[in-house]
Amino acid sequence: MSVKDKNIVIGICGGIAAYKITYLVRSLVKAGANVQVILTAEAKAFVTPLTFATLSKNPVYSDYFDPHTGVWHNHVDLGLHADLLLIAPATANTLSKMAHGGCDNLLLATYLSAKCPVMCAPAMDLDMWAHPSTQDNVSRLKSFGNIIIAPTSGELASGLSGEGRLAEPEDIFQTIYNFFSDALPLQGKKALVTAGPTHETIDPVRFIGNHSSGKMGFAIAEALQRLGAQVVLVSGPTALKTPDNVQQLHVISAAEMLSQVEHHFDDADIIVMSAAVADYTPIEVATTKIKKKEDVFTISLRKTTDILATVGARKSSKQTLVGFALETDNELENAKGKLARKNLDYIVLNSMQDQGAGFAVDTNKVTIIGKDLNKIHLPLKSKMEIARDICEIIVDHQLIISEQS
Template sequence: MILENKNILIGVTGSIAAYKTAHLIRLLVKEKANVKVVMTPAAAEFITPLTLSTLSRNPVYSHFSDKDTGEWTSHVELGLWADLLLVAPASANTLAKCVTGVCDNLLQAVYLSARCPVIFAPAMDLDMYRHPSVQANLAILKSYDNRVIEPNTGELASGLEGKGRMAEPEELVEALQREFSAEPLLKGKTVVVTAGPTQEDIDPVRFISNHSSGKMGFEIARSFARGGAAVHLVAGPVALPDIPGVNRINVRTATEMFEAVNSLHEQADFVIFSAAVADYRPETVAQQKIKKQDDEMFIELEKTVDIAAELGRVKRENQVHVGFALETDNELQNARGKLARKNFDMIVLNSLQDKGAGFRYDTNKITIFDQNGGEKSFGLKPKEVVADDIKNAVLEYYKSIR
């Protein structure tokens, strides 16, 4: 587990979204993180310290000292203890204090003395969030090398609809996982991943497609995002949820996928072509549903754009292209031929002959070839783990060509 034995300090401020912090802490403890909580006085009006103490299995800190015993809470020690400080929810008031260095409560003192990365998860009403002063404060906090997790859009406590809902606990956990699994080589890098099938229309009702679920491509996008890269996921029609921190672009046809990837290609450092793009499409698309008449029906097909080949022709130096080959026979020969033909740097081979590999499964079994003559095979693994194997192989190759 990425967060196992990591020291996570949660700062809770005065916001109705504080109720989500209980679930957040529970998720972090489940990930085997060490969790401590610092609350502002206003936060205690929304959720009790007892609740958060019980869930975190640690005392909750909210005052500089205990009035009855005189015992002092060292904000310096808390700041040094933490591997990461997450302020969730972060109210407009707390954001402003962090910008100006106001130090009138324990959380502010911890923030000013912390040496670890700091992440803010804002939560407030839509008009407050979009106010120029709040936006200016967020920009300043980012300039201080803090991270901000953008709030979601939805129904707010005021009853209004808009941007201001604190990111969900699951999204915050994903953000922390990305923070701790960041790869130095991926810092500042842009990755484009294609995933899923395409659909090529026959008529308004029918289309040509394939069995791709998009699971492998989505896990690859997630792995690179966790590694710290800026990830663009160009997804065909699949029933998979968005990935926090990943820019998803939905497309349907091969042409739409090409246009989307082409628009991102120049800025990309790594392009992972994991989509199962239809090789052919109907030459003519009927405007009305084709009625059943004869015993046979013939459809004239034409080739779709070969996205990987087209972009392989304009691939620049040190730009890494990774292809996929799903084969049923002559696997090694076909994969190596595709590696050369499409100017890939690497190609990932999986075979439909291997049980548990290929479309729709949650597992995969792969072999990776590269232009340096490298060849590495992996056993059957969950696609989440396979995605990490692919990412690590890509980074190893990238090191060799820098």
């Protein structure tokens, strides 16, 4: 599969980089795509509708209604029938409106109506791109599942040099091509990944938690996305940046993580449960700060719902389920027991005895055990490299599932 016969809507915003989209439209049409262009009013100050109508071989839309022809441009129809909506260049103003539901032109109305995947290629001056409000808007759009084609560094229209330059047309074309390509082994697959700790509230200022940084889960989410999967990442509190083109859902407690996992589980082909979920949570949560009075203080705890066992019980034969086990003693036997009890396809064993492995570090050393009890020992590597190794095993398992279907 490629871009041939794909319906691609390209929204062009008002910025000097708009001229570069002429090359992109030409390349897409040449590759067999059906391209429909929407220009914002500001974009027409930089490029003309006639140019894009000539290149796309389709009329160019800008307003809801054309007074000359009497034609109503239906934004719902545009959004429903597109295979992909690309907004490029995406200005800071448009990104902000997209992130917060603004709808004051045809392009934004089409975006809000779109049922297809959405890509954004931002372009702006380096200080605008680096501004916290812009970065917050980008993070918000990623959380919606929008794909961000990151700007590059280089000479900008202001005369300054830095990050904010529109990705080159050939790179945007390649991103689109890869998106529709069968070459990526997990293209068309949906993945659910959990990461980080959970915090179980004691009172308004205290909680029970653990030392998980989320780095392993985030690396797995990124690796799966690069292999073509559509990834939902459910993460407890971390300081990590959301991987590009991954939808991150933020949770705090084990109960919140369970709710999100159950909501997304049935749609997922691949489930990797790497979060360090609390085993116990306070029975009662104080509404005000508990004062330090007693020398010995007792909190009554109850077990949290075992998320991994819950999803293992409802796993279908078409899903790949991977769990993690962090052990301090009798590691191998404990991991094998967990593998069987929770109906996992694979379990990734961490030992706290291994130097450079475990929580809050950038490296890991693991043993991957399959349902057949075959073991793969991976030496100390970066967590990103470990993530790629785990994902290779997932790809192979998904291939076996496809062959058996």
